[in-house]
Amino acid sequence: MALQDSKQDSRRSAWVVFCLFVVALVVFSTFSLVRHARINSSGLDLGIFDQVVWNTAHGRWFASTLVHSSHLADHFSPILLLVSSLYLVWSDVRVLLLLQALALALGVFPMAWIAQKHIPRRGAGLLFAGLYLLYPSVGFINRFDFHEVALAVPLLLFALYCIEEDRLRAASVLLLLALLVREDVGLSVMVVGLYCAVVRHKRGFGWAWAGIGLGWSLSAVLFVMPYFSQGPATHWARYGWLGQSATEVIKTLLTSPAFVLQTLLKRRARALFPVKMLLPLAFVPLVAPEILFMALPSFVPNWLASNLSQSSIYFHYMALTIPFLLCAAIRGAQRLLGWATPRLGRRFAAWPLLAALLLTCSLAAFAWDNPFIKPLRRPFWPVYDWERKPNTVEFAAASVLIPADASLETSMAYVPHFSQRRYVYISEFIMPDLLPPEGTVQYILLDLRDLRWRTGPGLRALQALDQGYGILYFQNGVILLERGRPEDATDRQRVQSYVDAVANGQISSYD
Numbered sequence: 115m116a117l118q119d120s121k122q123d124s125r126r127s128a129w130v131v132f133c134l135f136v137v138a139l140v141v142f143s144t145f146s147l148v149r150h151a152r153i154n155s156s157g158l159d160l161g162i163f164d165q166v167v168w169n170t171a172h173g174r175w176f177a178s179t180l181v182h183s184s185h186l187a188d189h190f191s192p193i194l195l196l197v198s199s200l201y202l203v204w205s206d207v208r209v210l211l212l213l214q215a216l217a218l219a220l221g222v223f224p225m226a227w228i229a230q231k232h233i234p235r236r237g238a239g240l241l242f243a244g245l246y247l248l249y250p251s252v253g254f255i256n257r258f259d260f261h262e263v264a265l266a267v268p269l270l271l272f273a274l275y276c277i278e279e280d281r282l283r284a285a286s287v288l289l290l291l292a293l294l295v296r297e298d299v300g301l302s303v304m305v306v307g308l309y310c311a312v313v314r315h316k317r318g319f320g321w322a323w324a325g326i327g328l329g330w331s332l333s334a335v336l337f338v339m340p341y342f343s344q345g346p347a348t349h350w351a352r353y354g355w356l357g358q359s360a361t362e363v364i365k366t367l368l369t370s371p372a373f374v375l376q377t378l379l380k381r382r383a384r385a386l387f388p389v390k391m392l393l394p395l396a397f398v399p400l401v402a403p404e405i406l407f408m409a410l411p412s413f414v415p416n417w418l419a420s421n422l423s424q425s426s427i428y429f430h431y432m433a434l435t436i437p438f439l440l441c442a443a444i445r446g447a448q449r450l451l452g453w454a455t456p457r458l459g460r461r462f463a464a465w466p467l468l469a470a471l472l473l474t475c476s477l478a479a480f481a482w483d484n485p486f487i488k489p490l491r492r493p494f495w496p497v498y499d500w501e502r503k504p505n506t507v508e509f510a511a512a513s514v515l516i517p518a519d520a521s522l523e524t525s526m527a528y529v530p531h532f533s534q535r536r537y538v539y540i541s542e543f544i545m546p547d548l549l550p551p552e553g554t555v556q557y558i559l560l561d562l563r564d565l566r567w568r569t570g571p572g573l574r575a576l577q578a579l580d581q582g583y584g585i586l587y588f589q590n591g592v593i594l595l596e597r598g599r600p601e602d603a604t605d606r607q608r609v610q611s612y613v614d615a616v617a618n619g620q621i622s623s624y625d
Contacts, residue, residue, distance in 0.1 A: 129228070131222055134222050138215075138218070142214075142215035142256045143212050145260060145499075146211040146212075148500060152503065153499060153506065154458075154501060156526070156527060157527075158540065159259050159260070160260050160529075160530040160533075161183060161530040161538070162180045162185070165178050165260065167194055168201060171198040178548075179538060179550075180538070186342040188343075193262060197213065206534075207533065213265075214256060214264045215256060221246055221437075223272075224271035228274065228444055229242035233444065233447060235451075238469075241469050241473065248477065249479075250483040255432065257486070257497060257499065258430055262295055262296060264430060266433055269291050280327060282608060286319075289323055294364070299325040299331075300331030301328070304410055305324075306327070307321065307324030307325070307326070308320065309319045309408055313455050313598075329386070329413065355420055381422065383422060384417070391427060393479045393482075394480070395472065395476070395477060396471050396476075398446040400446065401445075401450060405438060406442040409435045409439055413435050422494060423494045428497070451465060454547060504563070504590070513532075516532070516559065521536070521537035522535065522537070522539070523544070523555045523557070526540055526541070526563070527566070528559055532559075537549075541571070558594070559593070560575055561592055563623045564625075566625050570603060575593050575595065579595070583597075584596060585605050591616070
């Protein structure tokens with residue numbers, strides 16, 4: 115009878131976990147799709163990934179005109195070759211948003227399985243699946259456009275589960291797929307290998323994957339990416355305050371730890387970074403240092419980066435830290451239960467107390483940093499949610515006037531709606547060496563009311579009129595200029611008057 119009840123509980127829990135997955139998938143995907151439809155996604159980075167994947171699907175592997183001529187100069191992400199095959203079925207930027215939502219939602223399954231294995235208490239799997247979904251960084255990753263590194267979250271979690279089950283062949287396949295996601299995943303795979311070799315005594319498997327992971331990252335950073343960027347990997351600049359080379363950076367870290375720590379704690383946002391990482395899990399991961407150790411290759415570079423957005427929980431930079439933090443929380447909870455249960459005796463039940471503590475901290479952290487509504491502005495990279503724009507009808511009217519094969523320069527918020535074309539450019543970040551062969555674009559589409567990235571669309575429109583562009587469409591702040599179109603005598607006056615009205619507050623802007 116007890117065995118039958120246990121099986122029924124397992125089936126019931128499995129259904130609840132599946133329902134959590136479905137709810138997460140619907141919520142994540144709906145939020146992303148509505149956010150994009152309301153023109154709140156951005157060229158950096160959704161537009162970049164859409165153009166790269168679209169180009170790759172059409173045989174121009176990793177090509178782009180937005181930041182680098184090849185995406186491989188910025189990140190080594192072979193998995194985009196696999197992602198591009200989805201565009202052969204449905205060529206739409208929303209494919210990326212749905213794929214990311216699916217990847218993040220899938221994480222509930224390994225979380226529940228690992229928790230139930232180590233904490234054989236009723237509801238343990240459901241609790242940690244819920245903690246995963248409530249973990250603020252998961253929601254913030256989903257909110258900020260699309261990033262291929264999000265695909266590593268379920269791959270690493272499933273790999274860790276397979277390792278727990280001694281299914282090493284399946285774990286190897288998952289670790290290999292994870293390596294394809296991005297160059298820095300190799301360091302995470304390296305520490306997974308070290309954990310397997312040293313802690314779990316799977317020496318052959320562990321040392322092999324430690325070497326493969328380290329070799330993958332070093333090869334990508336030292337050879338592949340510099341080859342495509344024709345110079346050192348661009349991300350090294352974020353550590354310039356520590357030294358001008360990898361050797362100098364390491365020397366500074368080893369010889370001047372007080373200086374490094376003082377610098378990191380100088381800014382409140384950066385000082386709060388570790389706290390915000392651990393608070394949702396009631397700091398329980400600290401009880402499992404051998405698991406938490408695996409988060410260091412992702413956490414340390416993020417904390418040391420001069421880019422403040424990288425030293426926060428609000429962006430995709432947290433993706434490679436999340437699997438290890440959550441797994442450390444599970445192992446830490448197991449140890450706390452083992453310590454507390456004999457001490458509390460029958461007066462208090464240790465598991466309900468610990469579960470209540472974890473859930474309370476998780477809900478408090480979610481209320482503090484709600485990824486669906488928290489404003490993200492300066493000093494962080496601005497990320498918008500569901501704000502409504504006053505001129506979406508005009509945007510749609512102007513969009514249909516632009517030929518699909520025409521080169522286009524447009525604003526940060528508009529780029530993801532036009533990134534499936536050979537030549538598209540972010541007006542705020544023009545790279546002159548990536549301009550089309552004729553040196554200028556055919557169309558320029560701007561929103562004179564959109565000051566969210568603190569740029570001057572009005573100044574750019576006036577400049578374009580001096581460069582041989584004429585107005586094809588101009589309504590409610592949305593202006594479309596065409597190269598070679600005859601300029602009407604009143605064009606400049608109309609634009610200047612509108613720009614002045616926005617600057618004076620007579621016409622509302624959004625920023």
